[in-house]
Amino acid sequence: MGFEPRIVGFLCNWCSYTGADLAGTARIHYAPNVRVIRVMCSARVDPTFVVKALAEGADGVLICGCHPGDCHYSEGNYKAMRRFPLLGRLLRDYGIEEDRVRLEWVSASEGKRFAEIVDDMTERVRRLGPSRVKTLLEADRVER
Amino acid sequence: MPEKKLQIALYWGAACGGCDVAVLDTNEFVIGVGFLVDIRLWPIAADGKYRDVEAMADGELDCTLFHGAIRNSENEHLAKLLRRKSKVLVALGSCAHLGGIPGLANQVTKQEILERVYLDNPSIEAGNRVVPLPSTRVDAGELEIPRFYRRVYRLDDVVPVDYYVPGCPPAPEQVKAALQALVNGTLPPARSVIGASNRTVCDDCRRRKEEKKVTRFHRPWEILQDPDRCLMEQGILCAGSATRSGCGVRCPDSGMPCRGCYGPAPNVIDQGAKFVSAVSSIVDSKDPREIERILGDIPDILGYAYRFGLPASLLQRSIR
Numbered sequence: 001m002g003f004e005p006r007i008v009g010f011l012c013n014w015c016s017y018t019g020a021d022l023a024g025t026a027r028i029h030y031a032p033n034v035r036v037i038r039v040m041c042s043a044r045v046d047p048t049f050v051v052k053a054l055a056e057g058a059d060g061v062l063i064c065g066c067h068p069g070d071c072h073y074s075e076g077n078y079k080a081m082r083r084f085p086l087l088g089r090l091l092r093d094y095g096i097e098e099d100r101v102r103l104e105w106v107s108a109s110e111g112k113r114f115a116e117i118v119d120d121m122t123e124r125v126r127r128l129g130p131s132r133v134k135t136l137l138e139a140d141r142v143e144r
Numbered sequence: 145m146p147e148k149k150l151q152i153a154l155y156w157g158a159a160c161g162g163c164d165v166a167v168l169d170t171n172e173f174v175i176g177v178g179f180l181v182d183i184r185l186w187p188i189a190a191d192g193k194y195r196d197v198e199a200m201a202d203g204e205l206d207c208t209l210f211h212g213a214i215r216n217s218e219n220e221h222l223a224k225l226l227r228r229k230s231k232v233l234v235a236l237g238s239c240a241h242l243g244g245i246p247g248l249a250n251q252v253t254k255q256e257i258l259e260r261v262y263l264d265n266p267s268i269e270a271g272n273r274v275v276p277l278p279s280t281r282v283d284a285g286e287l288e289i290p291r292f293y294r295r296v297y298r299l300d301d302v303v304p305v306d307y308y309v310p311g312c313p314p315a316p317e318q319v320k321a322a323l324q325a326l327v328n329g330t331l332p333p334a335r336s337v338i339g340a341s342n343r344t345v346c347d348d349c350r351r352r353k354e355e356k357k358v359t360r361f362h363r364p365w366e367i368l369q370d371p372d373r374c375l376m377e378q379g380i381l382c383a384g385s386a387t388r389s390g391c392g393v394r395c396p397d398s399g400m401p402c403r404g405c406y407g408p409a410p411n412v413i414d415q416g417a418k419f420v421s422a423v424s425s426i427v428d429s430k431d432p433r434e435i436e437r438i439l440g441d442i443p444d445i446l447g448y449a450y451r452f453g454l455p456a457s458l459l460q461r462s463i464r
């Protein structure tokens with residue numbers, strides 16, 4: 001059996017989740033590898049959520065929010081935009097490859113774009129192979 | 145008849161000894177403690193052999209203050225031994241609590257460390273480039289040294305811990321308060337952080353807080369700082385917002401930013417992730433390229449975000 005990446009997706013309620021919904025209702029075929037968690041805004045995605053997902057065995061994490069300027073809470077996605085580069089550098093220092101974590105803007109009408117992002121990310125993560133984070137943490141555990 | 149004196153031990157794992165100094169810095173208090181307790185083991189200040197500890201009955205010690213991280217098999221062995229012999233086990237200081245400065249070694253492999261220390265270090269003479277082995281045969285028999293682990297652990301990773309006293313080192317008043325609670329029998333419920341507060345360092349910081357909008361980050365020595373204004377607002381990285389208070393805000397009071405030694409603030413799961421969030425949120429730009437440039441001023445984000453607690457972070461170590 002080939003490796004099927006498990007990707008956790010944090011989608012903002014107002015644009016990206018609706019966009020993903022549209023991909024479904026429009027019956028677009030795309031990779032089934034993203035497990036979606038709906039959040040109210042991309043700003044709700046605390047960097048802790050991302051490291052937690054990776055620590056628990058996610059092969060990738062996708063964050064989607066409204067396009068800059070379109071956030072339902074007007075500035076939320078700028079907060080996500082500012083957090084992402086530093087979080088990315090932190091993860092790289094941890095030895096986690098760049099392609100495993102991604103931030104994208106998807107509007108409510110961009111079902112097709114959402115499907116393309118998921119397909120592309122799934123392929124990239126597939127090429128990287130399974131994340132070793134959880135296996136290594138388990139191998140490290142000491143008998144108390 | 146006087147009550148039986150409390151039996152206590154102090155021990156160090158992978159540590160610098162600063163926690164011992166913090167205990168000694170309680171000055172006349174620690175001398176007074178001698179009248180209230182019997183110190184059965186304290187390598188830095190008193191005699192006492194491992195075999196004396198091994199000979200004790202289980203639970204014979206009322207308390208062990210353990211400082212230092214778990215870096216090798218000796219640290220783990222003593223942690224387990226002292227756990228068995230003690231009614232109460234306290235993780236004293238950042239290393240025992242969170243992995244501490246030694247925990248930063250979780251960014252590199254055991255192999256890299258051994259090569260750096262014993263082979264590539266420029267101060268080693270050519271003929272002396274030898275990596276010590278856990279056991280060596282000599283004429284008199286087999287010599288053994290502790291096994292060096294592939295990563296650093298906090299005390300809690302190898303034995304159950306009853307209390308945590310944070311700090312690198314803990315503030316002497318807090319060590320004193322913890323010792324007093326032990327002597328008076330007024331310790332809170334087990335598994336709690338003691339000798340600290342439930343606020344963040346920012347909550348207790350006396351600096352003036354205004355709007356935080358930063359377009360450049362600086363190392364502390366690169367600018368002339370306003371001594372009364374929040375350091376973050378001046379572009380100096382300060383971990384106060386992600387860090388538990390109780391230290392007395394000594395660093396920001398002395399013109400230096402908080403480095404986070406008291407560990408994650410209450411309800412913070414991952415101190416570094418929260419720190420990253422706080423730092424990013426004050427960047428004053430909406431342009432992705434400019435944001436990258438501003439944040440690019442920050443060197444070694446992993447080392448800064450988890451300076452005292454990489455082994456206690458959710459990811460614990462770099463993948464190598």
Ligand code: SF4
Nearest residue numbers: 346349374375382384
């Ligand atoms: S960030 Fe640092 S200087 Fe600013 S309020 Fe918090 S502890 Fe004080």
Ligand code: FES
Nearest residue numbers: 012041065066076
């Ligand atoms: S609501 Fe969509 S990013 Fe804020």
